[in-house]
Amino acid sequence: MTRPHDFGFDETAQILKDTARRLLQDHCSPEQLHRLVAASSEPARASECVWDEALWRKMLDLGWTAVAVPEALGGFGMGLVAIAGLVEEVGRAAAPSPLIATLCATYVAAACDSDAARQLLRRIAAGLSVSLAITDRRGSWEAGDCDVTASDAGVLNGTAWFVQDARKVGVLLVKARSSRGVGLYAVDVDAAGVTIVPDAIVDLTRDQAHVELRDVAVPAERVIVSPGDGARALAAAEPAILTILAADMVGAAEWQLQTTAEYARTRVQFERPIGFFQAVKHPLVDMMVKIDAARSLLYDAACAFDHEPGAAEVGARMAKSAASDAASYCSGRSVQLHGGIGFTWECFVHLWFKRQKHNEVLFGDAAHQRARLADRLLGRIGETA
């Protein structure tokens, strides 16, 4: 298969991105976001789940949960390149919503060839929000690492950790281990035996929880992937998940760049706008250079996923690595170059700083991605004679 030189970013993708930019500018401006999620600076508020459900309904009206669902299942069947453009805008606005969790779950379900998966995808296209519950207590999402067990009859027990936006979604896609291997199960958040225990997290723009499952009976038609096939489905979806996270970071980093550049154009010290000084100017340029590298790799990865699946994993890990590094650098500089005001709760930059720190480590930080890439590109340690 060949890759389109323009990444396959077509007019529909452009319209989706533009629409997202406008909607979020109108309904999730930095001022609105700060009022919403940072109303209280009480340390105890950290485990609250605040989000604008009216805005989420607008996103649903625009069909944002349907974009990645195949047309045959009631979705728009758009490529990951278009999704990347959408998620960039979500990151730019640092918008709290279950969209990213749902998109990630969509790609997992799309990698499962079952009636239950198709049914789940239809419901997602119609507006159902879903989050992945696939990570263990130590923070590993590797297929075999799992603190939830499934009996042969499909009864789940155990705890899934680091579940993103758990309190905003309707269904959890739970990974569970059984004697026959790893499977994936769709579990309603209000099903009997499910307890969502919020984590106190630093990021104010999302929520996270661990989910306790006690004798949760999952009917056969909710088994998305039967035991034994879960690892393959998760591996197939991982490049899309990494790409989506990279898109959020690239969009957020661009906000950090533009906001900090604006401050450097207007804040005057020593009778000059501080952007005059190279100790301010050059790091701003370095933010831009890192963002652009990550952004180019992002669209390359998305395009590979759409057109050349064999190249998707390398592309996605490169994008996630570059985006995590850009996110880290831009976060640090955005606070530092704002000076004292940048260190306050009142200033907006901490909202993006915290979202980026969260993004950086989800599904592996930059060093993790590079270690995995090294195994593929240099061979595993000890393999070279």
Added chain:
Amino acid sequence: MTESAHSESPEQAAYRAHCKAWLAGNLPPRPSFRLPLGPLEIATEEQLEYLCAWQKAAYSAGLVGCDYPGEYGGGGLRDCQRIANHELKAAGAPFFPNIVGLGMAAPTIVHHGTEAQKRRLLPPLLAAEEIWCQGFSEPGAGSDLANVQTFAERDGEGWRVRGHKVWTTLAHFATWMILLCRTDRGRKYEGMTYFVAPVRAGVGKGLTIRPLVKMTGELGFNEVLFDDYPIGDDLRLDEVGRGWQVAMTTLLHERGAGSLVTPSSGGGVGDDNAATLGASGLVELAKRCHRAGKPASDDPRLRDAIVEMLIRERAFAQNERRAAVRALTDHPLRLPLQHKLTLSELLQDTARLACEIEGAAATLHQTDAHAPAAGRWPHAYMNSYGFTIAAGSNEVQRNILGERVLGLAKSK
């Protein structure tokens, strides 16, 4: 991995096919002598001859200057040079020697030259029959280029030039020089005028070339002294006093941000050239070199650093790809103005890492029989500082990016 002709016009697709077909049968044989790392290091006549013959052959086949109008020796196509560049690189073709001509003089002449100048100067430039050099920098005018003091004085119908240019790459082989002079000492930016000056023909007649030795021990750049050197007024480019604007056209193209894509090619034939100095070369190197008795490719810190370079190399290529997709670029100069900065730092950091991978062997000069990779890496590392300094130092590039793209206050 392939990139399809998805968004290509029929003309472009046909042109790509032509390039592929021609390159498949017409790459020059590997020379018996060592080729320089790049055009800035051409030192001997035999290197020059070999490389000029290659550029001429590629030009005759329509791979050089294809986007230039036919009446100026070009191919009269639109938006095809980048296709040729891509295919030339993919074919591992040698680089073109007339780098100052193709990348700087030609677009400047197209934008500012008279009809007669374009017809006279462009065809032999594209064919590498006439080599060009750039006389901008002076001892007192480097980053602060607008401080040039080389003075052109009216002398009847023509001009007489007095002054001192420095770091003039390729002057020792050049037929022509693009020359930035002061014509009015009272005004800084409006007091400059741009000429094209004969070089070879002027040696001994008021023009002197003195070679300078680089830190690598190689030749390549020169000092050029003008002592009442006569230049005809027909060799002035654009108006008197417009030299700075003309120079900006040159610099924009030199930094890869101009409107005309520079014909460019691969690193060269064989293994002693820039093509093998990419980050992918690090992987093989790390498998062959050792650290604490184990392959360097098993060292976790080196593995991380190597992959980081591979990512940066890929990002550079993908930046080039994205720059052509309007919907995915913001400010039109944002990616083009990063080109020189990111490429030169990529080369430098790659070479530095390669030396680290080589360990003790990185002490060996390229003339030593035991030097790994023919001693290319320590040499390339030193040489990389030419790229981070030349064409506007990277510090100056960061100023330009900050000011032109991010709108930050000018540092002058």
